[in-house]
Amino acid sequence: MSTLADSPAIERVRHDTRMRLLDVVRVADVTPLMRRITLSGDVEGFVTLGHADHVKCFFGEPGAVPVIPVLGPNGAEFPQGHPRPQMRDYTPRAFDAAANTLEIDFVLHGDGPASSWAAQAAIGQTLLIGGPRGSLIVPSTFDWYLLAGDETALPALGRRIEELPAGARILAVIEVDNLAEEQRFTTRADLSLTYVHRNGRPAGTTTLILDAVQSLALPPGTGYAFIAGEATMSKAVRQHLLDQRGLNPDWLRALGYWVLGEADSH
Numbered sequence: 613m614s615t616l617a618d619s620p621a622i623e624r625v626r627h628d629t630r631m632r633l634l635d636v637v638r639v640a641d642v643t644p645l646m647r648r649i650t651l652s653g654d655v656e657g658f659v660t661l662g663h664a665d666h667v668k669c670f671f672g673e674p675g676a677v678p679v680i681p682v683l684g685p686n687g688a689e690f691p692q693g694h695p696r697p698q699m700r701d702y703t704p705r706a707f708d709a710a711a712n713t714l715e716i717d718f719v720l721h722g723d724g725p726a727s728s729w730a731a732q733a734a735i736g737q738t739l740l741i742g743g744p745r746g747s748l749i750v751p752s753t754f755d756w757y758l759l760a761g762d763e764t765a766l767p768a769l770g771r772r773i774e775e776l777p778a779g780a781r782i783l784a785v786i787e788v789d790n791l792a793e794e795q796r797f798t799t800r801a802d803l804s805l806t807y808v809h810r811n812g813r814p815a816g817t818t819t820l821i822l823d824a825v826q827s828l829a830l831p832p833g834t835g836y837a838f839i840a841g842e843a844t845m846s847k848a849v850r851q852h853l854l855d856q857r858g859l860n861p862d863w864l865r866a867l868g869y870w871v872l873g874e875a876d877s878h
């Protein structure tokens with residue numbers, strides 16, 4: 613069994629950031645509220661090494677011809693006369709260099725430039741993306757992994773579950789609206805996956821994930837926890853793991869992927 617002292621370091625890798633105007637080549641619903649958009653085209657050199665990588669997606673006015681910005685010291689700079697489009701963060705769910713395709717899964721949560729774009733997306737449209745700027749690589753040698761999050765984290769959690777090797781022990785808690793929103797994953801790891809259902813209650817308004825994590829029996833040894841989703845939930849789970857479970861903050865990453873009632877929280 614490993615100890616904190618011999619756990620390998622977490623590695624940060626920077627990537628050359630490029631803007632890419634990609635073509636929508638496939639639109640498919642993974643579940644009724646999760647739309648997978650497959651993009652293709654200018655993906656040469658695209659790198660995504662970490663399950664929690666993200667790209668910036670840009671959403672202009674409907675029908676507007678997308679303009680590719682220049683990357684300056686303050687990020688993407690658009691030419692004069694071209695207003696900066698709305699920008700949201702999304703996880704590269706899968707990248708296939710041989711097939712030249714990048715898949716992104718969008719939660720269809722209702723109003724918002726990203727969700728609204730995904731809801732109307734069709735083959736032949738384009739999407740402007742930038743990044744990922746870097747990847748965080750967490751070794752696969754921890755004694756166990758706790759993964760928790762809502763639908764927005766499903767792409768990152770799904771990647772992690774699929775990539776961890778045989779022998780890795782994963783406890784996962786995922787909140788979705790109902791049974792039809794559950795996703796199944798193929799993995800060689802030893803996975804114990806618990807789905808919790810809101811059953812019609814609005815996302816970000818329940819304590820379902822916290823409650824489920826509180827009732828988990830954590831295995832012995834050194835674990836690594838990754839929590840992502842609505843910010844209040846993520847913070848509460850983080851606090852619980854630090855205060856009540858004594859997790860080492862170095863082995864805990866809790867991210868607010870969105871904020872209830874707040875548009876463009878990033």
Ligand SMILES: Cc1cc2nc3c(=O)[nH]c(=O)nc-3n(C[C@H](O)[C@H](O)[C@H](O)COP(=O)(O)OP(=O)(O)OC[C@H]3O[C@@H](n4cnc5c(N)ncnc54)[C@H](O)[C@@H]3O)c2cc1C
Pocket residue numbers: 664665666700701702703704716717718719720721723724725726727728763764765767768815816868869870871872873874875876877878
């Ligand atoms: C690193 C990172 C990776 C992410 N990866 C993904 C991903 O792969 N797939 C994905 O779907 N999302 C992902 N998200 C979350 C996504 O960026 C946010 O949900 C974003 O706010 C959606 O933008 P929007 O334009 O649809 O809504 P916004 O204009 O930002 O918000 C409009 C309203 O909708 C609410 N809202 C936003 N998201 C949700 C939601 N999921 N459920 C209910 N209400 C919501 C807001 O509180 C606000 O009231 C990620 C976020 C981060 C930071």
